[in-house]
Amino acid sequence: MLSSPSAPVRKGLVVPFPMAFRPADDLLRAPQPRVFLSPPHLAGGEMVALQATLDAGWVAPAGPVPLAFEEAVAQATGLDHVLAVASGTAALHLGFRLLDVCPGDEVWTSSLTFIASIGPAVQMGAIPRFLDIDAGHWTMDVDLLRAELAAAARRGRLPRVVVPVDLYGQPADMPAIVDACAAWGVPVLSDSAGSLGAMQHGRHAGVGAKLVALSFNGNKIITAGGGGALASEDAGLIARARHLSTQAKEVSAHYQHETIGFSYGMSSVLAAVGIAQIAALEERVAARRSVHQRYREGLEDLPGLGFIAEPAWSRGNRWLTVIRIDPAEAGVDRETIRRELAAQNIESRPAWKPLHLQPAFRHAAIAGGAVAAMMFEQGLCLPSGSSLPPADQGRIIDIIRRCCRV
Numbered sequence: 486m487l488s489s490p491s492a493p494v495r496k497g498l499v500v501p502f503p504m505a506f507r508p509a510d511d512l513l514r515a516p517q518p519r520v521f522l523s524p525p526h527l528a529g530g531e532m533v534a535l536q537a538t539l540d541a542g543w544v545a546p547a548g549p550v551p552l553a554f555e556e557a558v559a560q561a562t563g564l565d566h567v568l569a570v571a572s573g574t575a576a577l578h579l580g581f582r583l584l585d586v587c588p589g590d591e592v593w594t595s596s597l598t599f600i601a602s603i604g605p606a607v608q609m610g611a612i613p614r615f616l617d618i619d620a621g622h623w624t625m626d627v628d629l630l631r632a633e634l635a636a637a638a639r640r641g642r643l644p645r646v647v648v649p650v651d652l653y654g655q656p657a658d659m660p661a662i663v664d665a666c667a668a669w670g671v672p673v674l675s676d677s678a679g680s681l682g683a684m685q686h687g688r689h690a691g692v693g694a695k696l697v698a699l700s701f702n703g704n705k706i707i708t709a710g711g712g713g714a715l716a717s718e719d720a721g722l723i724a725r726a727r728h729l730s731t732q733a734k735e736v737s738a739h740y741q742h743e744t745i746g747f748s749y750g751m752s753s754v755l756a757a758v759g760i761a762q763i764a765a766l767e768e769r770v771a772a773r774r775s776v777h778q779r780y781r782e783g784l785e786d787l788p789g790l791g792f793i794a795e796p797a798w799s800r801g802n803r804w805l806t807v808i809r810i811d812p813a814e815a816g817v818d819r820e821t822i823r824r825e826l827a828a829q830n831i832e833s834r835p836a837w838k839p840l841h842l843q844p845a846f847r848h849a850a851i852a853g854g855a856v857a858a859m860m861f862e863q864g865l866c867l868p869s870g871s872s873l874p875p876a877d878q879g880r881i882i883d884i885i886r887r888c889c890r891v
Protein backbone atom coordinates (compact mmCIF):
# COMPACT_ATOMS: atom_id res chain seq x y z
CA MET A 486 0.00 0.00 0.00
CA LEU A 487 1.26 3.49 -0.77
CA SER A 488 1.26 5.95 2.09
CA SER A 489 -0.40 9.33 1.57
CA PRO A 490 2.00 12.27 1.13
CA SER A 491 1.27 13.57 4.64
CA ALA A 492 1.90 10.23 6.37
CA PRO A 493 5.27 9.90 8.09
CA VAL A 494 7.79 7.99 5.98
CA ARG A 495 8.28 4.57 7.52
CA LYS A 496 11.87 3.54 7.89
CA GLY A 497 12.86 0.85 5.45
CA LEU A 498 9.72 1.24 3.32
CA VAL A 499 10.44 0.17 -0.22
CA VAL A 500 8.41 2.27 -2.62
CA PRO A 501 7.28 -0.10 -5.37
CA PHE A 502 8.78 0.91 -8.70
CA PRO A 503 6.05 1.88 -11.13
CA MET A 504 5.30 -0.72 -13.80
CA ALA A 505 7.54 -0.39 -16.79
CA PHE A 506 6.14 1.95 -19.41
CA ARG A 507 4.02 0.17 -21.97
CA PRO A 508 2.58 1.86 -25.01
CA ALA A 509 -1.20 1.93 -25.13
CA ASP A 510 -2.76 -1.19 -26.62
CA ASP A 511 -3.97 0.62 -29.73
CA LEU A 512 -0.37 1.57 -30.49
CA LEU A 513 0.81 -2.02 -30.08
CA ARG A 514 -1.91 -3.26 -32.41
CA ALA A 515 -1.34 -0.52 -34.99
CA PRO A 516 -0.51 -1.91 -38.42
CA GLN A 517 2.29 0.59 -39.08
CA PRO A 518 5.12 1.86 -36.89
CA ARG A 519 4.23 5.24 -35.44
CA VAL A 520 5.19 8.31 -37.44
CA PHE A 521 6.19 11.10 -35.08
CA LEU A 522 5.89 14.84 -35.53
CA SER A 523 9.53 15.72 -34.99
CA PRO A 524 11.63 12.92 -33.54
CA PRO A 525 15.29 13.45 -32.66
CA HIS A 526 17.62 12.65 -35.56
CA LEU A 527 21.03 11.46 -34.44
CA ALA A 528 24.03 12.83 -36.31
CA GLY A 529 26.33 9.84 -35.72
CA GLY A 530 29.05 11.62 -33.76
CA GLU A 531 27.15 11.76 -30.47
CA MET A 532 28.67 8.62 -28.93
CA VAL A 533 32.24 9.67 -29.70
CA ALA A 534 31.67 13.14 -28.23
CA LEU A 535 29.97 11.67 -25.16
CA GLN A 536 32.71 9.10 -24.63
CA ALA A 537 35.40 11.78 -24.87
CA THR A 538 33.56 13.90 -22.30
CA LEU A 539 33.08 11.00 -19.90
CA ASP A 540 36.68 9.81 -20.36
CA ALA A 541 37.93 13.29 -19.49
CA GLY A 542 35.69 13.37 -16.44
CA TRP A 543 34.04 16.60 -17.61
CA VAL A 544 30.40 16.08 -16.76
CA ALA A 545 29.47 19.18 -14.76
CA PRO A 546 27.47 22.12 -16.11
CA ALA A 547 30.76 24.01 -16.50
CA GLY A 548 34.18 23.59 -18.09
CA PRO A 549 35.44 23.21 -21.64
CA VAL A 550 32.57 21.20 -23.16
CA PRO A 551 29.75 23.75 -22.69
CA LEU A 552 32.26 26.44 -23.77
CA ALA A 553 32.97 24.53 -26.99
CA PHE A 554 29.23 24.14 -27.57
CA GLU A 555 28.77 27.88 -27.07
CA GLU A 556 31.48 28.52 -29.65
CA ALA A 557 29.69 26.23 -32.11
CA VAL A 558 26.38 28.03 -31.51
CA ALA A 559 28.14 31.39 -32.00
CA GLN A 560 29.50 30.19 -35.32
CA ALA A 561 26.14 28.83 -36.43
CA THR A 562 24.23 32.01 -35.56
CA GLY A 563 26.81 34.75 -36.04
CA LEU A 564 26.01 35.96 -32.52
CA ASP A 565 29.33 36.55 -30.79
CA HIS A 566 28.24 35.96 -27.22
CA VAL A 567 26.46 32.77 -26.24
CA LEU A 568 25.61 31.17 -22.91
CA ALA A 569 24.54 27.51 -22.95
CA VAL A 570 21.78 26.82 -20.43
CA ALA A 571 19.52 24.04 -19.22
CA SER A 572 16.58 24.81 -21.54
CA GLY A 573 15.09 27.37 -23.89
CA THR A 574 12.70 28.34 -21.10
CA ALA A 575 15.68 28.96 -18.80
CA ALA A 576 17.22 31.18 -21.50
CA LEU A 577 13.99 33.20 -21.67
CA HIS A 578 13.86 33.43 -17.86
CA LEU A 579 17.43 34.76 -17.74
CA GLY A 580 16.58 37.18 -20.55
CA PHE A 581 13.63 38.59 -18.61
CA ARG A 582 15.84 38.97 -15.55
CA LEU A 583 18.58 40.77 -17.53
CA LEU A 584 15.95 43.14 -18.92
CA ASP A 585 14.81 43.82 -15.37
CA VAL A 586 11.23 42.54 -15.61
CA CYS A 587 9.57 43.45 -12.31
CA PRO A 588 6.14 42.69 -10.80
CA GLY A 589 3.49 44.77 -12.56
CA ASP A 590 5.54 45.34 -15.73
CA GLU A 591 3.89 44.51 -19.03
CA VAL A 592 5.53 41.94 -21.30
CA TRP A 593 4.19 41.53 -24.82
CA THR A 594 4.39 38.55 -27.14
CA SER A 595 2.53 37.00 -30.08
CA SER A 596 -0.61 35.19 -29.06
CA LEU A 597 0.17 32.24 -31.33
CA THR A 598 3.08 30.67 -29.52
CA PHE A 599 4.15 28.13 -26.93
CA ILE A 600 3.54 29.14 -23.33
CA ALA A 601 7.28 29.33 -22.57
CA SER A 602 7.58 32.53 -24.64
CA ILE A 603 6.09 34.42 -21.71
CA GLY A 604 5.65 31.93 -18.84
CA PRO A 605 8.81 32.90 -16.94
CA ALA A 606 7.93 36.62 -17.11
CA VAL A 607 4.50 35.91 -15.65
CA GLN A 608 6.16 33.82 -12.90
CA MET A 609 8.16 36.99 -12.14
CA GLY A 610 4.95 38.98 -11.69
CA ALA A 611 4.74 40.54 -15.16
CA ILE A 612 1.40 41.24 -16.81
CA PRO A 613 1.13 39.62 -20.25
CA ARG A 614 -0.33 41.33 -23.29
CA PHE A 615 -0.79 39.33 -26.47
CA LEU A 616 -0.60 40.60 -30.04
CA ASP A 617 -2.14 39.05 -33.09
CA ILE A 618 -0.08 37.62 -35.92
CA ASP A 619 0.34 38.38 -39.61
CA ALA A 620 -1.98 36.17 -41.67
CA GLY A 621 0.81 35.47 -44.20
CA HIS A 622 3.90 34.48 -42.20
CA TRP A 623 2.13 33.91 -38.84
CA THR A 624 4.69 35.89 -36.80
CA MET A 625 4.07 39.15 -34.91
CA ASP A 626 1.98 41.68 -36.86
CA VAL A 627 4.36 44.65 -36.97
CA ASP A 628 1.75 47.27 -37.94
CA LEU A 629 -0.31 46.19 -34.96
CA LEU A 630 2.81 46.34 -32.75
CA ARG A 631 3.48 49.95 -33.87
CA ALA A 632 -0.10 51.00 -33.16
CA GLU A 633 -0.12 49.22 -29.79
CA LEU A 634 3.17 50.83 -28.73
CA ALA A 635 1.86 54.30 -29.60
CA ALA A 636 -1.33 53.61 -27.63
CA ALA A 637 0.70 52.27 -24.69
CA ALA A 638 2.86 55.40 -24.72
CA ARG A 639 -0.30 57.51 -24.57
CA ARG A 640 -1.43 55.48 -21.55
CA GLY A 641 2.04 56.00 -20.05
CA ARG A 642 2.51 52.24 -19.79
CA LEU A 643 5.04 50.91 -22.30
CA PRO A 644 6.00 47.23 -22.06
CA ARG A 645 9.22 46.30 -20.31
CA VAL A 646 10.04 43.79 -23.06
CA VAL A 647 8.58 42.70 -26.41
CA VAL A 648 9.05 39.01 -27.28
CA PRO A 649 8.62 38.20 -30.99
CA VAL A 650 8.51 34.50 -31.81
CA ASP A 651 9.97 32.71 -34.83
CA LEU A 652 6.93 30.56 -35.43
CA TYR A 653 7.61 26.94 -36.41
CA GLY A 654 11.01 28.04 -37.73
CA GLN A 655 9.73 31.01 -39.74
CA PRO A 656 11.69 34.05 -38.52
CA ALA A 657 9.91 37.21 -37.40
CA ASP A 658 10.79 40.45 -39.21
CA MET A 659 13.42 41.55 -36.71
CA PRO A 660 14.56 44.89 -38.22
CA ALA A 661 10.94 46.11 -38.42
CA ILE A 662 10.18 44.92 -34.87
CA VAL A 663 13.38 46.38 -33.41
CA ASP A 664 12.68 49.68 -35.21
CA ALA A 665 9.15 49.87 -33.86
CA CYS A 666 10.35 49.15 -30.32
CA ALA A 667 13.45 51.37 -30.47
CA ALA A 668 11.20 54.37 -31.15
CA TRP A 669 9.96 53.94 -27.56
CA GLY A 670 13.15 52.57 -25.99
CA VAL A 671 11.64 49.10 -25.53
CA PRO A 672 14.10 46.16 -25.70
CA VAL A 673 13.39 43.03 -27.76
CA LEU A 674 13.98 39.45 -26.55
CA SER A 675 13.57 37.08 -29.48
CA ASP A 676 12.06 33.65 -28.83
CA SER A 677 14.06 31.83 -31.50
CA ALA A 678 13.66 28.47 -29.75
CA GLY A 679 12.47 26.80 -32.94
CA SER A 680 14.44 28.66 -35.58
CA LEU A 681 18.04 27.52 -35.35
CA GLY A 682 19.51 27.70 -38.84
CA ALA A 683 16.79 30.04 -40.16
CA MET A 684 17.68 33.39 -41.74
CA GLN A 685 16.05 36.81 -41.94
CA HIS A 686 17.40 39.83 -43.81
CA GLY A 687 20.69 38.03 -44.45
CA ARG A 688 21.30 37.25 -40.79
CA HIS A 689 20.37 34.43 -38.47
CA ALA A 690 16.87 34.40 -36.99
CA GLY A 691 16.62 36.67 -33.97
CA VAL A 692 19.74 38.70 -34.77
CA GLY A 693 19.06 42.38 -34.17
CA ALA A 694 17.18 41.73 -30.92
CA LYS A 695 18.93 42.62 -27.70
CA LEU A 696 18.76 38.99 -26.61
CA VAL A 697 17.99 35.77 -28.47
CA ALA A 698 16.73 32.57 -26.80
CA LEU A 699 17.40 29.20 -28.48
CA SER A 700 16.32 25.67 -27.58
CA PHE A 701 17.93 22.26 -28.04
CA ASN A 702 15.01 20.27 -26.70
CA GLY A 703 14.40 16.81 -28.12
CA ASN A 704 11.79 17.90 -30.68
CA LYS A 705 13.74 20.79 -32.21
CA ILE A 706 15.67 20.78 -35.49
CA ILE A 707 18.76 19.64 -33.61
CA THR A 708 18.90 18.55 -29.99
CA ALA A 709 21.36 18.28 -27.15
CA GLY A 710 18.88 15.93 -25.47
CA GLY A 711 17.58 19.07 -23.72
CA GLY A 712 19.10 22.48 -23.29
CA GLY A 713 19.03 26.01 -24.56
CA ALA A 714 21.15 29.09 -25.13
CA LEU A 715 20.92 32.81 -24.59
CA ALA A 716 22.80 34.85 -27.19
CA SER A 717 23.50 38.50 -27.83
CA GLU A 718 25.79 40.91 -29.61
CA ASP A 719 26.33 42.53 -26.19
CA ALA A 720 29.21 40.87 -24.29
CA GLY A 721 28.21 42.53 -21.01
CA LEU A 722 24.71 41.07 -21.06
CA ILE A 723 25.93 37.53 -21.61
CA ALA A 724 28.62 37.91 -18.93
CA ARG A 725 25.89 38.95 -16.51
CA ALA A 726 23.68 36.04 -17.66
CA ARG A 727 26.59 33.66 -17.01
CA HIS A 728 26.98 35.01 -13.48
CA LEU A 729 23.24 34.70 -12.77
CA SER A 730 23.06 31.21 -14.31
CA THR A 731 25.56 29.83 -11.80
CA GLN A 732 23.84 31.03 -8.60
CA ALA A 733 25.40 34.52 -8.83
CA LYS A 734 28.47 33.35 -6.90
CA GLU A 735 30.94 36.20 -6.38
CA VAL A 736 34.68 35.61 -6.75
CA SER A 737 35.60 34.61 -3.22
CA ALA A 738 36.86 31.58 -1.32
CA HIS A 739 33.59 31.39 0.60
CA TYR A 740 30.08 31.60 -0.88
CA GLN A 741 29.33 35.28 -1.40
CA HIS A 742 26.16 36.53 -3.15
CA GLU A 743 25.28 40.12 -3.98
CA THR A 744 22.07 38.95 -5.65
CA ILE A 745 20.10 35.73 -6.17
CA GLY A 746 20.77 33.69 -9.29
CA PHE A 747 19.72 30.41 -10.85
CA SER A 748 21.16 26.94 -11.42
CA TYR A 749 20.75 27.06 -15.17
CA GLY A 750 24.06 25.84 -16.59
CA MET A 751 24.06 23.23 -19.34
CA SER A 752 25.50 19.86 -18.36
CA SER A 753 28.68 18.87 -20.20
CA VAL A 754 26.99 15.57 -21.03
CA LEU A 755 24.28 17.40 -22.97
CA ALA A 756 26.72 19.91 -24.45
CA ALA A 757 28.74 17.01 -25.90
CA VAL A 758 25.63 15.71 -27.67
CA GLY A 759 24.91 19.27 -28.82
CA ILE A 760 28.37 19.63 -30.36
CA ALA A 761 27.86 16.50 -32.43
CA GLN A 762 24.36 17.60 -33.45
CA ILE A 763 25.15 21.16 -34.44
CA ALA A 764 27.68 19.90 -36.97
CA ALA A 765 24.69 18.52 -38.91
CA LEU A 766 22.60 21.70 -38.71
CA GLU A 767 22.84 22.69 -42.36
CA GLU A 768 21.89 19.18 -43.49
CA ARG A 769 18.95 19.19 -41.09
CA VAL A 770 17.67 22.52 -42.39
CA ALA A 771 18.00 21.24 -45.96
CA ALA A 772 16.15 18.03 -45.05
CA ARG A 773 13.29 19.83 -43.28
CA ARG A 774 12.99 22.20 -46.22
CA SER A 775 12.76 19.23 -48.60
CA VAL A 776 10.06 17.68 -46.42
CA HIS A 777 8.20 20.98 -46.63
CA GLN A 778 8.68 21.15 -50.38
CA ARG A 779 7.27 17.64 -50.82
CA TYR A 780 4.18 18.58 -48.80
CA ARG A 781 3.75 21.66 -50.98
CA GLU A 782 4.07 19.70 -54.18
CA GLY A 783 1.73 17.01 -52.91
CA LEU A 784 -0.97 19.26 -51.47
CA GLU A 785 -0.89 22.83 -52.75
CA ASP A 786 -3.40 22.25 -55.55
CA LEU A 787 -6.10 21.29 -53.02
CA PRO A 788 -8.69 24.03 -52.61
CA GLY A 789 -8.79 25.59 -49.14
CA LEU A 790 -5.37 24.32 -48.17
CA GLY A 791 -2.46 26.71 -47.46
CA PHE A 792 0.98 26.97 -45.85
CA ILE A 793 2.89 29.50 -43.73
CA ALA A 794 4.33 32.04 -46.17
CA GLU A 795 8.07 32.57 -46.41
CA PRO A 796 8.59 36.25 -47.32
CA ALA A 797 11.49 37.07 -49.64
CA TRP A 798 13.50 38.53 -46.75
CA SER A 799 13.52 35.20 -44.93
CA ARG A 800 14.55 31.59 -45.18
CA GLY A 801 12.83 29.47 -42.55
CA ASN A 802 14.23 26.20 -41.25
CA ARG A 803 10.75 24.65 -41.69
CA TRP A 804 11.09 23.04 -38.28
CA LEU A 805 7.45 22.02 -38.60
CA THR A 806 5.34 22.16 -41.72
CA VAL A 807 1.93 23.54 -40.79
CA ILE A 808 -1.00 23.36 -43.17
CA ARG A 809 -4.07 25.53 -42.90
CA ILE A 810 -7.36 23.91 -43.86
CA ASP A 811 -10.27 26.24 -44.56
CA PRO A 812 -13.24 23.87 -44.10
CA ALA A 813 -15.56 25.98 -46.25
CA GLU A 814 -13.32 25.48 -49.27
CA ALA A 815 -11.68 22.16 -48.49
CA GLY A 816 -14.90 20.41 -47.53
CA VAL A 817 -13.16 18.89 -44.51
CA ASP A 818 -11.94 20.33 -41.23
CA ARG A 819 -8.64 20.14 -39.39
CA GLU A 820 -9.88 17.69 -36.77
CA THR A 821 -11.16 15.18 -39.33
CA ILE A 822 -7.73 15.08 -40.98
CA ARG A 823 -5.96 14.86 -37.63
CA ARG A 824 -8.14 11.93 -36.55
CA GLU A 825 -7.70 10.18 -39.87
CA LEU A 826 -3.91 10.46 -39.55
CA ALA A 827 -4.08 9.27 -35.92
CA ALA A 828 -6.06 6.20 -37.04
CA GLN A 829 -3.09 5.33 -39.26
CA ASN A 830 -0.71 5.83 -36.31
CA ILE A 831 0.57 9.15 -37.63
CA GLU A 832 1.12 11.95 -35.15
CA SER A 833 -0.09 15.40 -36.14
CA ARG A 834 -1.08 18.26 -33.90
CA PRO A 835 -3.25 21.38 -34.00
CA ALA A 836 -1.27 24.62 -34.30
CA TRP A 837 -0.48 26.32 -30.95
CA LYS A 838 -3.63 27.26 -29.08
CA PRO A 839 -3.37 31.06 -28.84
CA LEU A 840 -2.30 32.14 -25.38
CA HIS A 841 -5.18 34.61 -25.12
CA LEU A 842 -7.55 31.60 -25.34
CA GLN A 843 -5.72 29.65 -22.61
CA PRO A 844 -7.53 29.46 -19.28
CA ALA A 845 -4.23 30.35 -17.60
CA PHE A 846 -4.38 33.76 -19.30
CA ARG A 847 -8.13 34.37 -19.26
CA HIS A 848 -7.61 37.84 -17.75
CA ALA A 849 -4.81 38.90 -20.10
CA ALA A 850 -5.14 41.71 -22.63
CA ILE A 851 -5.18 40.89 -26.34
CA ALA A 852 -4.70 43.18 -29.33
CA GLY A 853 -6.68 41.66 -32.19
CA GLY A 854 -6.55 37.87 -31.89
CA ALA A 855 -8.88 36.78 -34.68
CA VAL A 856 -6.04 35.67 -36.97
CA ALA A 857 -4.35 33.61 -34.24
CA ALA A 858 -7.70 32.05 -33.31
CA MET A 859 -8.35 31.11 -36.94
CA MET A 860 -4.90 29.53 -37.35
CA PHE A 861 -5.59 27.43 -34.27
CA GLU A 862 -8.94 26.33 -35.68
CA GLN A 863 -7.51 25.55 -39.11
CA GLY A 864 -3.80 24.84 -38.54
CA LEU A 865 -2.35 21.33 -38.43
CA CYS A 866 1.35 20.53 -37.79
CA LEU A 867 2.43 17.58 -39.92
CA PRO A 868 5.27 15.11 -39.31
CA SER A 869 8.32 17.13 -40.35
CA GLY A 870 11.36 15.32 -38.98
CA SER A 871 14.56 15.41 -41.00
CA SER A 872 14.55 11.59 -40.91
CA LEU A 873 10.96 11.25 -42.16
CA PRO A 874 11.01 8.45 -44.78
CA PRO A 875 9.59 9.65 -48.13
CA ALA A 876 7.29 6.59 -48.18
CA ASP A 877 5.70 7.68 -44.88
CA GLN A 878 5.38 11.21 -46.17
CA GLY A 879 3.71 9.86 -49.31
CA ARG A 880 1.17 8.03 -47.13
CA ILE A 881 0.46 11.23 -45.18
CA ILE A 882 -0.10 13.17 -48.39
CA ASP A 883 -2.42 10.43 -49.71
CA ILE A 884 -4.49 10.41 -46.51
CA ILE A 885 -4.89 14.21 -46.59
CA ARG A 886 -5.83 14.11 -50.28
CA ARG A 887 -8.40 11.42 -49.59
CA CYS A 888 -9.90 13.51 -46.74
CA CYS A 889 -10.20 16.53 -49.04
CA ARG A 890 -11.98 14.72 -51.85
CA VAL A 891 -15.41 16.33 -51.83
Ligand SMILES: *Cc1c(COP(=O)(O)O)cnc(C)c1O
Pocket residue numbers: 572573574575598599601602650676678679699700701702712713
Ligand atom coordinates in the same frame (compact mmCIF):
# COMPACT_ATOMS: atom_id res chain seq x y z
C1 LIG B 1 10.59 24.70 -27.57
C2 LIG B 1 10.14 26.11 -27.39
C3 LIG B 1 10.42 26.83 -26.21
C4 LIG B 1 11.02 26.23 -24.98
O1 LIG B 1 12.23 25.58 -25.10
P1 LIG B 1 12.60 24.41 -24.06
O2 LIG B 1 14.02 24.10 -24.37
O3 LIG B 1 11.66 23.29 -24.32
O4 LIG B 1 12.43 24.99 -22.69
C5 LIG B 1 10.05 28.16 -26.17
N1 LIG B 1 9.42 28.75 -27.18
C6 LIG B 1 9.12 28.09 -28.32
C7 LIG B 1 8.45 28.83 -29.43
C8 LIG B 1 9.46 26.74 -28.46
O5 LIG B 1 9.14 26.10 -29.58
